Amino acid sequence: MKTMKKGLMTLIGLALVGSQLAACSNASTNTSSPAPSAPATTTGTAATTVPSKPVEITWWNFPNFQPLDGEVGKYEKQIIAAFNKKYPEIKVNLEMITFEGGPQKLNVAIASNSAPDVIYDAPGRIIDWGKKKLLAPLNDMVSDEVKKDITPAIWKQSMVGDQIYMYPINTAPFMMAVNKTVFEKIGALDLLPLNRPDRTWTVAEYEKALKAVKEKAPDVIPSAFFAKSSAGDQGTRAYLANMGVSRFLSEDNSKVAINTDNAAKALDWVVQATKDKLSVAGPASLAAADVNDLFLQGKLAFTLNYSAVLKAQNVPLKKTQFEDILLPFPTMDGSKPKLEPYLGGMAIFNNGNADKIAASKKLIDFIANDPEYGKKNLIQTGGLSARTSVTGLYNDPEYKYAEAAREFITDAPTIADGYAEIRTFWFPELQRALTGGATGKEALDTFAAKANEAIAKAKKEQAAAK
Template structure:
């Protein structure tokens, strides 16, 4: 991938200067009427005409971050653009909706061919990688001190490279599990879920008991899910293993892998055994995150691993049967507080070498994040919580209130690590080896650690060489 060209353009302000008309008179005295007419004439001639804002055209690529209106993907985004144009009629915004399946590759091709969009709403996994490659325009100039103080360091870490802000954080929610509460009500086992606890924390032993109850009393339902086909949704599997094994995925400074502990290895071995025991979905090595969530939405799966308040809202029209989905933190081996990675959505501006387009794109970002009327509407339409700690109580749904509570468990996400784009590609092949009997949990995690640590070291070396 090659860096996009950078250029400087100078904006030239145009001043319209009118010449004052001076009336030539004789020595006779002017009448009051003549004086008034002369004054009005002078005022008209010396007042500059307002300079029209320079027309600019930008392109916005957007994943389906906002819930569709009337079942139409992109309809809400068009409303945003219409409202934006009332304040900035000089900026034409071309919207292109992309999917989570094909969008990442389309972005890679666009960047490689110097045809990236001007602005995008995405997540740190891709945005920070682009920022490290100098593909983005810093947003420091549109982030106020008030906003800086109102967003936690954990979220800022996912939005910055060094002291440069490359993503404007907008919506967030902790990634968690979800459970089909209706299934447990039907089998009379609701007491096996930790719903009576304010923080809903629970142990691996309690989780296993709940899975066994589903297997015994609702054999038509798959107790829980797992997936290892691709990098999509990797936060679900790594948080699942890390919490079951009371471990971290990476070290606190993100300098090396920390998931290859004995407890995490046992947790991964447990996943393989649970599959054989029919407590976990069969064929997980060939299932993607979307496949597992689809089973959940069909009512065929009691627990799913890759969920959040955002996904809960987005999945409402996708349910094939009606049931109540409830958010739960990942269980831990000893019942200790879980470590939840945050979902974070925000906007980034590509540095396409045109200062006018960059400035216009920043205005769109600022409008979506901070407009007095639309900022709150936009948050609710994403189904997420605000990235700003002062903005709460957007929803009356008790699951959203719990999601606010669960923010206490948020930890740093590994997406900010050097070499993360490569790190994640090594994860699923190792999971597949365990699921297919080709390696033990410890062998797989040690192999992953060796490859990932090498990628981290290489990325650090490359960054040092580019400075």
């Protein structure tokens, strides 16, 4: 098929297909739904055609839902069983993939024309696939009611031009988190902005809190930074952008905007904080997962890559019991922060079969909008609804704060042309600054020059493709 052949040209060579499929297969779990029988009706989106004959589709899923009884995929099986009560003619084959090996497995599947029918993922990959014409548009399944109930910032992450390629489901603003228990033990809870409804605070206030941890809880690392790989890059870019009251990219995503004097000062601050032992040692050799693990062990007071979704997912992963509290990134002047949204949603690979595409839309519609399972699924992700009218899912003050913090959500740079290449330049420049090879300004200027070239190149390639 033409669209899938394009994936072969752009993602990976066929020479790797056999070995990569073998390497990734051990990280997945295969299950399937009951056999098909008769048709059913739609559940509240714009009308789509129901296949009149039995259809079989494949759904690949990262562990977006929290496991039941410690079993990855068990909750997804429940979704499929409930779905088949409404749509017994659609057989759904589930394959669970991991965050570690899943992206490469998807690349291999696309390259070999064996992509799944349905995927639950994030905009970074989905929009890239949409730009490469690998996905089926979802415009016909989005009603006017749903369209108006989702903010423009979220739709921007779900569309390419006027085509909707991702049906947005769960979201939460990416923020920092603090080990509140540490501050309670050292009698310094008043140093956190928890008495302010929006919890906004300044870099100076943040630094004062870090110094209190260093002085009164010497066995706890005050804060952390990381620069080993691109994983978790949203944490580092938001940290520096907010501390420097800057943006990562311009509002139209046409060029880099992080190389301001203030953002450079923020990066220099991180370097100095490392020397002053206010931040973890050796950040250039630490990955996001390393920092997250330190936080879950209770060894780190502040972590910079968190959200309501991660808070829920981390409950069974904590090595010691403590209360984790969500906080916005501090800003130089105490102004309102700009928070990137975590966003999860579903997409359909255009595998050339209209019946499979129609059946896949029914599955997405059920997961997102079923009267019973729609809210149940959201809670199982630990996220907030992408729809602004769906609130109050959790009886938890931190979730109520996360809902209020949605006012700080801004556009995410992940939808920018060439972003997959842009992010590869980010961490090497952070490493240069952290290891003394460049000042903050030199590192950010070098990043900007390389990233701007990538943006221009991607725009030129897209124009040529049209």
